[in-house]
Amino acid sequence: MAQGSTTQGSTTHGSTIGAVAPTVARRSGAAFSEMLKDSALFALVTLGLSIPVVAYRTDLGQGTGLELTGRWGVVAGLCLAVFVLRLGQRLLLGEVARRREVHRLATVDAAPVVARAGRVLGPLTLFVALTLPLLAALASGGLSEGRYWIDLGILILTYVMLGWGLNIVVGLAGLLDLGYVAFYAVGAYSYALLSTVFGLSFWICLPLAGLFAAAFGVLLGFPVLRLRGDYLAIVTLAFGEIIRLVLINWVDFSGGAAGLSSIPRASFFGIPFTAGEGGFAQTFGLTFSPMHRIVFLYYLILALALITNLVTLRMRRLPLGRAWEALREDEIACRSLGIDTTMTKLTAFALGAMFAGFAGSFFAVRQGFVSPESFNFLESAIILAIVVLGGMGSQIGVAIAAIVMVGAPELLRNLTFLKAVFGEGFDPNEYRLLLFGLAMVCMMVWRPRGLISERTPSVRLGGRPA
């Protein structure tokens, strides 16, 4: 950072008319030595960091002690690599900055391009989502062989739905909710308990689970929604943990850490997916296949996710949705315009929670088993990361982020050919969090406001909704 100002300083000093060429040479020379210095500093920091971590390897020795093996060669290699990389980066960045300076007026703004891409991506993603079971079957040569892809689709769609639900709270209303998974848990346990204890069917439990989750949203919202920003985040985080700990410790109610199992499976509007008499296959004259249920679950979560999306898109164009966005922008101005901020926040919170409840009850019916471990903070963090990476308030952005965040680890698992390169013990899945962090850093550098940060107006003067 300091370097930028030095270069500029030398520019102003040297730019006298008639001595342009030597000046440029002098300037680039000074800049280059400065870059060398900068890269050396980076290498030095690497050295400092790698001494405690890399320089010695501890092995179990013959006796009880540890043996230290020096690895100074590796340290030197690391430092050199960092030095070279930094130097290359600086040279490249300098070149890019220079070109950008030259073409500043000619450059096309990237934002509309991204927005247009989003408009094309939306229908495309929807088409793929609608035909995924077919595509999977065609690609892998049979419905059963395509099961992996359909399962992955279900997983991704669950997160898309959760992301869209949380998007109402975080993206539209601007309330940072770190305990969203609590409502997911409420939905899952609602279905698990209602169906095992009272024997209610999935189709009755689904709306009930949504209602319960919304009720919990209101319950939490009433006391805490006067808080803002960081404080709200802390309280919601605590709420998420409380729900999880209650589920673990209240053994009589929730089965404790062991969870609840043998939850009834979903039926096709009352027709069970069984092989025997009166089953789905027989009723529709098909040969029985366990895949029928999987495909049904896939379309079920797709429908639920699309409903979430539809409601959100609709809400954005309604006064309540606009009030949410206004609330995110300026709460005080909202109050001066006669908007009841507490009620408005509460509706956003309750609606977001309701969709988490739906998703939760779907989770329970799909797994047939729920335990508190499925609802830890990491889940909340992933859902929030999906919303933030996708671009707060952008529906298609959230969908893409969910595909990347949930799909990428699966992709990693399949990169078995890397074993040929790095040796048999290499498991690409172990580098998941590393890549995840790298992706985050890249996002913060290039698209700090999320994949799709363009906000489409909810209404245009022609009356044509955007």
Added chain:
Amino acid sequence: MTLATGITRLATVQDEPPAAIPGGPADPILVVDHLTMRFGGLTAVGDLSFKVGRGDITALIGPNGAGKTTVFNCITGFYKPTEGMIRLAQEGGETYLLERLPGHDVNRLARVARTFQNIRLFPQMTVLENLLVAMHKPLMRASGFSLAGILGLPGYRRAQAEAIEKAAAWIARIGLTHRADEPAGDLPYGDQRRLEIARAMCTDPVLLCLDEPAAGLNPRESADLNTLLRMIRDEYGTSVLLIEHDMSVVMQISDRIVVLDYGIKIADGTPDEIRNDTRVIAAYLGVDDEEVAAVEAEVGLAGAPA
């Protein structure tokens, strides 16, 4: 809901006679009665009483730190005053005690709208959306608290079309039609000021409170502002209460001026009276050393530490 109605009823006083404050307009829309606001040991506003005439433009002026914005915040429900009453009388005869209403009800029920000293638009939302948010109350009712709206019933669509029409009229009036679909935060400063006034007007107020509407405007924009404010008074019959430092605005358009200094009212009258008031001149410009004693005696500060 029941709680809210209870509060409303509490705050609605039907049969109390207007406060006996001598002088001022005959038919006040707003009566500020012995208003005191203390922050800890600091008395920002001390025993202030004044009236805002119906259909008037009333200016609240005073040197920096005189407590003008504090008065505004008390009137618009952002502060709860330590003492005193703020009574708003609507034309229909309903009276509201503003200091008892919860913040948002000052606008929703009593129909007092305000703008802010540092502009508070919704910067990422478009000009049109900003105005639609201001019509939250009628639109919310038309959308059946979102239920009818989500189903796309025709009643809501009609209401929305009307709201857009009204917003478009305001956008045209402040000359922003060509930028109606742009984010409000991208507008130049002067446009943002006018948009904020238009947004406040979209809530159908009976009293419009403007906090330094001319701050940061150039002379031509100030003149436009004068025209806009006169139009608001004459065409809509909205009473206007404004804080302003720009005397070219204050003196030209005000029907009445209230002058504050150190939280105390030092003058109240027509622009001509204010212009020649020695206490106002003393507060704004100070006085020569040899005249200090004389002026202090005149304003009743005799014996106060110099």
